[in-house]
Amino acid sequence: MGRLVPAVVRALDILELFLDGDGTLSTPEITKQLDLPRTTVHELVTTLAARSYLVPVPEQPGKWQLGLRTYQLGSRYADRxxxxxxxxxxxxxxxxxxxxxxxxxxxxxxxxxxxxxxxxxxxxxxxxxxxxxxxxxxxxxxxxxxxxxxxxxxxxxxxxxxxxxxxxxxxxxxxxxxxxxxxxxxxxxxxxxxxxxxxxxxxxxxxxxxxxxxxxxxxxxxxxxxxxxxxxxxxxxxxxxxxxxxxxxxxxxx
CATH class of the missing domain: 3.30.450.40 (GAF domain)
Incomplete structure (x- = not known):
């Protein structure tokens, strides 16, 4: 088994946080739960949002929820x-x-x-x-x-x-x-x-x-x-x- 890429692991850790609770989180909440540097979390969230893995929650400024891309991946897996x-x-x-x-x-x-x-x-x-x-x-x-x-x-x-x-x-x-x-x-x-x-x-x-x-x-x-x-x-x-x-x-x- 090859070496794990830390940035990818952290990005996946962020996505998996949304599986619990009401499915919405703010950047500070993610930072606190994962105990990561604020700058690191901000960069990862920005990247995930740019690729549609996270999207802003309507009428809840600063909150994020899982995006369409995660649904597409899940649907493809369910089909298989x-x-x-x-x-x-x-x-x-x-x-x-x-x-x-x-x-x-x-x-x-x-x-x-x-x-x-x-x-x-x-x-x-x-x-x-x-x-x-x-x-x-x-x-x-x-x-x-x-x-x-x-x-x-x-x-x-x-x-x-x-x-x-x-x-x-x-x-x-x-x-x-x-x-x-x-x-x-x-x-x-x-x-x-x-x-x-x-x-x-x-x-x-x-x-x-x-x-x-x-x-x-x-x-x-x-x-x-x-x-x-x-x-x-x-x-x-x-x-x-x-x-x-x-x-x-x-x-x-x-």
Whole structure:
């Protein structure tokens, strides 16, 4: 990796300040927050404004906000950041680190649709495929997505008293049991399922968020029960959370 150019780093530091608060800052405020010489900040702000990366705030003299050029760059990145493509790339990285099967799925009603999969390097692996659908209530990916829904939307999909399809003897079969499980998922930040969709597989998952912070997918790691333990589950939960965060970052999430 080559040497970082200090002036470019400082210019980027200035732009990133506008991601917080109300998105407006004055030159003195920038100077104070970055602890830089006033002259340096003035020159950098002038340069950024000349290239339309910063523009004056109407009717607020001395205040700046992000300009059209930043929007154009962001839009170009958003056009390139295809969820399935990025999901496959990150899933490969996670699978290489843990040696287990990695999925990325999205929610469609009360079902999960898998949009990316990377197989385990072990001889004993999970049989699944991109495009396959499963009930959301019995998969780690599905439960992670369901836990992110507003209560009203969740109730519409799973009214009180609803009986849920049983895939195995371990599957949650009532809306009430599912709600309890989802509450634990929210507290933990990751989801788990043990033999709920497949009697021989345990799974952990974490949320994938877009640039607006909405949960648009979930990433999971699936493990045959013969390689599962509580300690392994904790390790994989941390790993899948890192992977989901990286995929979220690629989609523009902060």
């Amino acid at each position: 950041a295809d969820l399935a493509t990025e999901a496959r790339a990150v899933a490969r990285e996670v699978a290489a680190r843990c040696g287990e099967t990695v999925h990325v799925g999205v929610l469609d009603g009360t079902e999960v649709v898998y949009i990316a999969k990377v197989d385990s390097s072990h001889a004993v692996r999970m049989v699944s495929a991109v495009g396959r659908r499963l009930p959301a209530h019995c998969t780690a990916v599905g439960k992670m997505m369901l836990a992110s829904l507003p209560e009203q939307e969740l109730a519409a999909r799973y009214p009180a008293g609803t009986r849920l399809e049983a895939m195995t003897p371990h599957t949650l079969t009532t809306a009430e049991a599912l709600r309890s499980d989802l509450a634990e998922t929210r507290d933990r930040g990751t989801s788990r399922e043990f033999c709920e969709s497949n009697s021989d597989v345990a799974c952990v998952a974490a949320p994938v968020r877009d640039a607006e912070g909405a949960t648009v997918a979930a990433m999971s790691v699936s493990v045959p029960t013969l390689r599962w333990s509580e300690e392994r589950g904790e390790e994989l939960s941390a790993l899948v959370a890192e992977g989901a965060m990286e995929l979220s970052r690629r989609l523009g999430s902060r």
